Amino acid sequence: MIFDTVKQSLSSRRVLIPVEQLLMDAQGSRMPDVQPSLLTAEIARRAADACPTTALTLEEADGRTQLVLNYADCVACGRCIEAGAGAFVAAQKLACCGATKSGLVRRWDVASGAEIVSSEREMENSAREIRSLLGRALNIREVDAGSCNGCEAEIVAITNPYYDLERFGIHFVASPKHADMLLVTGPVTRNMAEAVRQTYAATPSPKLVVAVGACGCSGGIFAGSHATAGPLDAIIPVDGYIPGCPPTPAMLLSGILHVLQRRS
């Protein structure tokens, strides 16, 4: 009986999201993006003032003002979007999932609205290249270093039939001893620091470490708490960062694939 039901439901509604559609998709994450044409000094100032974290700041360089958006610190509160009069919008796509730490930072010249693109940020995002990774095997060990469990909810979601992580040959494994990649969430609490170090040591080399979420990237909303020892890259070496609070399943998947692509 179960099989009848499931067969009928699976045939009536196809839910698997194609890889082209998934890559870099940030919808529902509430992460901000900038519409350079609408950016003014006044709006940039208002948005930076509204930001409750250090994600959005103004910097003076060579007599010009730059708007700096550091996704590592962004807790996706959406306040810059509310204050930004159209110049700040909810990101549809985010290229930086899986980037290095400096790749999480974007800059705009406030006067001209032009984005200042660093070479490091450029990432190859073609679905064709990602497809070339298909069929390889990657074993991931997920480590919760004190997350709020929001990131876990999304990591679990990438295994659901919409995202189907396993189609990329990627599996979650039960022990760090079987893992190629550690996917680490949370700000690294004081009480978890030792377990994180031990898990890293128990993972055979070569190994990749990916920091997940605002907490993983920078400590997020918990940065500076007396009860945290992180962020993660203060405890163990990190190869890539996936920002978000929490990152959506599409962002997680893109980030994992990009770290893999960059390191293969």
Next chain:
Amino acid sequence: MNAILAQSHETTDPLKLLHRPGVRLVSIFGSLDEDGSRRVHYAVDIDNRQYRVVSIAGEGPIASATPITPAAAWYERELHDQYGVAIEGHPDLRPLLFHENWAEGVHPMTAGFEKVPAGTRTPYRFLKVEGEGVCEVPVGPVHAGIIEPGHFRFSIVGDTVLNLELRHFYTHKGTEKLFENMPIADGCLIAESVSGDNCFAHAVAYSQAMENSFGVAVPARGRALRLIGLELERMMAHIADVGALCGDVGFTVPAAYTARIKESLLLASTRFFRTRFWRGVAVPGGVTIDLAAVDAAELQRIVAEAARDFAELAKIILETPSVQNRFESTGVLSRDVARDLAVVGPVTRASGIKIDVRRDHPYGRYREFATEIAHHSQGDVLARARIRIDETAISARLIADTLREMPTGAIRTSISADASAEGFSAVESPRGELFYWVRVRNGRIARCHIKSPSFQNWPALPLAMPGNIIADFPLINKSFNLSYSGCDR
């Protein structure tokens, strides 16, 4: 009614109050007076009808409430860790929040605390079960699945569990301290990060506590939208829980199917509210995102479809003999234990105790009708699964009823940001009673205490274990589905 009754400097003896029949402990927590001296607050629920908060000075030693109600044990250990309050007559004041890499004598919530000094403390003493053939099995903090960290120490004979001791707080983030001195609007960001899968319930509980403190009424449409968010969150949590239970007994097809139903609701949230988990939606004074009139029918259709698919699936699950075999009479939490430990939420309703904040202390939109409560009495894994199945259907009906009669008008009102006030609020989160107590001084948060249902319910899990085989632990644990981060904060 929820809140309004905050009387924080009342003279009643809290221990006498706890002795009275019909009084359930909600929380015990500390705060600092303006001069930095400590105060201890006792929140109770009287006859499932009225919350009351009573407080006493905390500078001298206070008498422990644990001999009166074991539900007080962890609260007093936390109070002792956070504030260094001397508690007389407590049977077990081992550190709860702080592990070995915290220096002795640290009390982060006291006046003048700046940072944790370097140093360590003596290793934690686990209880020792002795006797012929008794073995100890330590598990965690890092577990095999994608779950949060915590430590379980089993004492077993053969396969059978004699005793389980928990050691948690690996995810302790000093959250309550982080609220200090924040503007009230920013407190939401922290509340949302206490337990991510219940983030909307936390944001609403926090916001309501502020609204109650300042006497602000949320517009009717804002209240309706909050109900929709709260019930969607409950549906997603319960559907995922039932799926996880199936996964634990190797029934993977329905497990994948539940994941699919849950995702359909997350995608609907993205589509209509631009957020998967409703983060950033609840704020003191109302909500930030409205539902477009044209979308209401489509949202209703998706919710109804999810509820129908899940009900069909649940029927199949419950009729499967291998599931019945594993779920039935496994991990029984007796009614008496649930009562003694003041257990809340679906877990207590599965053990025959009919409490639910939505009905007993209605808030927001729930004031306008009597919420139907599911309950079962066997207290086993099966009863806890059934509760979630029944409640998912009820939630879908509540959403449908609300969408059918959506009030029009504003979704949000402003809240004065520079005044001083204090108050509390409770919300029935997917895991049960969630209680926030806040104090604001000149527009800044002076104290925010979070009683999470998981903090309350974790101590009950070990009491559902003895006599079960250790191989059933993951299933029993999953049937409680408690949040580690929500507990550890």
